[in-house]
Amino acid sequence: MNRVRAIIPFGQRIWLDNLSRELIASGELARLLADDGIAGVTSNPAIFYKAIASDARYQDDLARLKADAALSAEARYEALVVPDIQAACDLLAPLYAKTDGADGYVSLEVSPQLARDEAGTLAAARRLWAEVKRANAMIKIPATPEGIRAFEVLTREGVNVNITLLFSLPQVDAVWDAYMAGLKARHADGKPLAHIKAVASFFLSRVDSLLDAQLPPTLQGKAAVALSKAAYARYHERFHGEEFAALKAAGARPQYLLWASTGTKNKAYSDVIYVESLIGDETINTTPDATLAAFRDHGVAAATLATGMDEAFKVLSDVQAAGVDIDAAGEKLQADGLKLFDDAFDALLQLTA
Numbered sequence: 001m002n003r004v005r006a007i008i009p010f011g012q013r014i015w016l017d018n019l020s021r022e023l024i025a026s027g028e029l030a031r032l033l034a035d036d037g038i039a040g041v042t043s044n045p046a047i048f049y050k051a052i053a054s055d056a057r058y059q060d061d062l063a064r065l066k067a068d069a070a071l072s073a074e075a076r077y078e079a080l081v082v083p084d085i086q087a088a089c090d091l092l093a094p095l096y097a098k099t100d101g102a103d104g105y106v107s108l109e110v111s112p113q114l115a116r117d118e119a120g121t122l123a124a125a126r127r128l129w130a131e132v133k134r135a136n137a138m139i140k141i142p143a144t145p146e147g148i149r150a151f152e153v154l155t156r157e158g159v160n161v162n163i164t165l166l167f168s169l170p171q172v173d174a175v176w177d178a179y180m181a182g183l184k185a186r187h188a189d190g191k192p193l194a195h196i197k198a199v200a201s202f203f204l205s206r207v208d209s210l211l212d213a214q215l216p217p218t219l220q221g222k223a224a225v226a227l228s229k230a231a232y233a234r235y236h237e238r239f240h241g242e243e244f245a246a247l248k249a250a251g252a253r254p255q256y257l258l259w260a261s262t263g264t265k266n267k268a269y270s271d272v273i274y275v276e277s278l279i280g281d282e283t284i285n286t287t288p289d290a291t292l293a294a295f296r297d298h299g300v301a302a303a304t305l306a307t308g309m310d311e312a313f314k315v316l317s318d319v320q321a322a323g324v325d326i327d328a329a330g331e332k333l334q335a336d337g338l339k340l341f342d343d344a345f346d347a348l349l350q351l352t353a
Contacts, residue, residue, distance in 0.1 A: 014038055033091065041092070042140070043107055043140075082131050082132055089106045090134070092136055105197060106134075121147055139160065145174075154182070155178070155179055155183060158186065163198065164260065168227075170327055193247065193251045199284060206333055224274070229312035257283050259284065262291055276304060
C-alpha cells in the first residue's frame with residue numbers, strides 16, 4: 001500500500017499544505033487525491049506569494065486586474081486566488097459528498113493584518129465565505145483573542161473555520177471554548193449543526209526551533225511532540241466527555257486538531273518526525289510537498305499519537321523544570337507567526353499593487 005494511504009486506517013487524514021493554479025491545471029492535485037488519499041488542502045499568504053510570483057498562468061489575469069485602478073491590491077489578490085480555491089473545492093467535492101462533510105476541505109486565509117481586529121476579521125471572513133460559495137471551503141483565522149471571538153460568531157453563523165497559529169494548551173482550550181459557545185448559540189437559534197466543520201491548527205516544528213536552544217540535549221526535539229500529545233489528551237477530555245455530549249447528540253462535529261508546520265526544520269531530526277510521531281484517530285496532518293514526498297518514500301504508518309502519554313507529560317514537566325515557560329513561549333511563537341504571515345501578505349500586495 002502507498003505509505004501515505006497507510007495512515008488512513010488509523011483515523012488520521014493527510015491534507016496538502018500547498019495550492020496553486022499549476023497544481024490544479026497540471027492534474028497533480030487530482031493525482032495526489034487519487035494516489036495518496038489526500039483529503040484536504042490548506043493555503044496561506046506565503047504559499048500564494050510563491051504561486052503568483054512563479055506561475056505564468058496568473059500574469060494575464062493580474063495585468064487585467066491592474067488595469068482597473070478602482071481595485072485595491074488586496075481586491076486584486078482575492079480575485080486571483082478565489083478561483084483557485086473554488087477549483088480545488090470542486091475537485092474535492094466528491095470526497096466531501098462521499099464522507100458526508102467529514103473530508104474534502106480547502107482553506108483560504110483572511111488578511112493577517114486583521115489579526116487584532118475582530119470586526120475586520122468578521123467582515124473579511126463573511127466576504128470570502130460568500131465569494132468562494134462552496135460548502136467545503138474553510139476560512140482560516142489566526143487564534144488571537146480577537147480572532148477567537150470572531151470564530152465564535154462565525155461558528156454560530158455556520159461558517160467553516162480553520163483557526164490557526166496555535167502553540168499552547170491555553171490557546172487550544174480558548175478555541176474550543178469559542179467553538180462550543182458558537183455551537184450552543186446556533187443550536188439555541190434553532191439552526192442545524194450537522195454540517196459545520198472547524199479545525200484547530202496546532203504548529204509543531206516552530207516549537208522545537210524556539211525551545212531547543214533553551215533545553216539540555218536530552219530534551220531537544222521532544223517538546224513539540226509532547227505538547228501535541230498533551231493537546232490530544234485534552235481533546236479527548238473535552239469532546240468525548242459530558243461537556244460535548246449534548247452538542248454531539250444535536251449533530252455537532254468535534255473540532256479536530258490539525259498538525260501544522262510539520263516540515264522538519266532541524267536537519268538533525270527525521271524529516272518525517274512530525275508525521276510519524278502523531279498519527280491518531282480524529283486528527284489531521286497538513287504536510288508541505290517535501291514532507292509528503294519523504295513520507296511516501298520512507299514513512300512508517302502506525303498508531304503513535306495515543307501512545308507514550310506518560311512520557312509526553314514527563315517531557316513537559318522536565319521542560320518546565322529546565323526554566324522554560326511553555327505557555328509564554330506559545331504567545332511568543334504566535335506573535336512571531338503573525339509577523340511572518342504579515343510579511344508574506346505585504347509581499348503579496350506588492351505583487352498585485
